[in-house]
Amino acid sequence: MPTLLETALSRLDELGQISDSPSHLVRTFLSPASHQAAAKIVAWMTVLGMETSQAPDGTVRGVLPGENPSASPLLLGSHYDTVIDAGKYDGALGIITALAALEALQQKGVRLPYPVHVLAFSDEEGTRFQTTYLGSHSLTAPLDAQTLAVTDASGTTIAQAIARDSPAPHAPPIRYAPGEARGYLELHIEQGRVLEEARQPACVVTSIAGQSRLTATLTGRADHAGTTPMALRRDALTGAAACILAAESLARSGPPLVITVGKIQIHPGASNSIPQSATFTIDLRHPIDATRLASLEALHASFTHIAAERGLELLWQPVQDHNATPCDPALTSNLVVSLAAITESTLTLPSGAGHDGVMMTKICPIAMLFVRCRDGLSHHPDEFASSADIETSIDILVHFLQSLPA
Numbered sequence: 162m163p164t165l166l167e168t169a170l171s172r173l174d175e176l177g178q179i180s181d182s183p184s185h186l187v188r189t190f191l192s193p194a195s196h197q198a199a200a201k202i203v204a205w206m207t208v209l210g211m212e213t214s215q216a217p218d219g220t221v222r223g224v225l226p227g228e229n230p231s232a233s234p235l236l237l238g239s240h241y242d243t244v245i246d247a248g249k250y251d252g253a254l255g256i257i258t259a260l261a262a263l264e265a266l267q268q269k270g271v272r273l274p275y276p277v278h279v280l281a282f283s284d285e286e287g288t289r290f291q292t293t294y295l296g297s298h299s300l301t302a303p304l305d306a307q308t309l310a311v312t313d314a315s316g317t318t319i320a321q322a323i324a325r326d327s328p329a330p331h332a333p334p335i336r337y338a339p340g341e342a343r344g345y346l347e348l349h350i351e352q353g354r355v356l357e358e359a360r361q362p363a364c365v366v367t368s369i370a371g372q373s374r375l376t377a378t379l380t381g382r383a384d385h386a387g388t389t390p391m392a393l394r395r396d397a398l399t400g401a402a403a404c405i406l407a408a409e410s411l412a413r414s415g416p417p418l419v420i421t422v423g424k425i426q427i428h429p430g431a432s433n434s435i436p437q438s439a440t441f442t443i444d445l446r447h448p449i450d451a452t453r454l455a456s457l458e459a460l461h462a463s464f465t466h467i468a469a470e471r472g473l474e475l476l477w478q479p480v481q482d483h484n485a486t487p488c489d490p491a492l493t494s495n496l497v498v499s500l501a502a503i504t505e506s507t508l509t510l511p512s513g514a515g516h517d518g519v520m521m522t523k524i525c526p527i528a529m530l531f532v533r534c535r536d537g538l539s540h541h542p543d544e545f546a547s548s549a550d551i552e553t554s555i556d557i558l559v560h561f562l563q564s565l566p567a
């Protein structure tokens with residue numbers, strides 16, 4: 162009979178094998194691999210005796226009634242989608258450790274006084290549509306028309322993806338009214354190096370940094386690569402290159418500002434045609450909202466200038482913008498007590514990465530636990546958290562779950 166930890170580790174491996182690509186790990190919103198991953202999570206929830214459901218957007222929920230089934234539930238969870246060429250811990254660890262903590266309580270014969278709902282969100286990374294948090298957003302409110310109209314690389318809108326690709330297109334949504342749940346707790350790898358340097362297995366998160374995502378499209382004129390003199394060209398790709406370098410130099414001049422261009426598409430994309438258009442993503446983050454917004458304006462002004470100089474048109478399309486989100490002080494201090502009880506540390510940290518808690522604050526207080534990851538590496542196949550640290554983090558969850566009042 163495998164131990165709790167062995168089960169958790171083998172589940173991480175199992176989910177890590179489920180991919181839309183044979184060469185690397187990638188699971189995007191409502192993709193075939195996502196359906197397989199969701200089905201596995203449902204099966205694991207069922208083993209625990211949970212009542213399961215799946216929303217049209219793919220988010221999975223398992224409900225474990227407590228001693229008092231009408232008490233306000235605690236929500237635990239994370240996301241099961243991934244970036245492209247991902248590691249197996251980002252997201253998956255939060256779902257699998259939530260189930261492990263509940264199993265630990267069952268093994269000890271402890272029935273919590275309140276219900277626990279484990280949530281596995283269908284989209285946090287925004288890999289398919291560049292819009293993050295589709296799963297947790299749908300849990301708090303219906304997606305608005307503007308979001309539903311966002312398209313993926315093949316031109317499919319989010320609304321069409323839900324109608325066509327969802328395993329449960331007609332299921333009732335999973336939704337919470339503000340105040341319905343007592344809180345949301347997410348366990349996640351740190352994705353940074355602070356815990357390693359502090360030689361601590363885990364810490365509690367104080368806030369989640371704001372972020373802005375957008376796409377920029379530069380349009381010039383396609384022309385012949387052999388016959389068009391350099392001075393007469395309106396090359397969208399060289400314009401994009403100038404913009405991307407301007408973004409890098411803006412970010413380098415204002416730490417902790419970070420700006421990333423992670424994806425670019427050009428048209429027509431042939432070695433002997435001058436690029437007509439270039440569309441690229443921008444991900445811009447700063448812990449202070451006012452500085453983030455001022456940096457975004459400075460970037461827009463710089464792109465506008467570069468486009469004008471090169472005879473290009475600029476289309477600047479904001480995709481998402483959210484402010485820094487503080488975690489709830491009361492739930493967070495409960496979690497610090499549990500952290501201290503297990504590790505003797507009270508270390509807290511702000512999160513530079515985005516998390517579903519941003520959306521969950523619309524309906525309930527949130528708290529987050531970070532687990533050390535090797536070299537702080539994330540969004541990379543070598544992402545790694547040790548079994549000892551995972552075990553410690555499960556112990557912290559178990560302590561926390563038992564510490565909450567009825």
Ligand code: GLV
Pocket residue numbers: 285286513514515516
């Ligand atoms: C999620 O991983 C994000 O911060 O982009």
Ligand code: MN
Pocket residue numbers: 240251252285349515516
């Ligand atoms: Mn994540």
Ligand code: MN
Pocket residue numbers: 244251286540
């Ligand atoms: Mn991530």
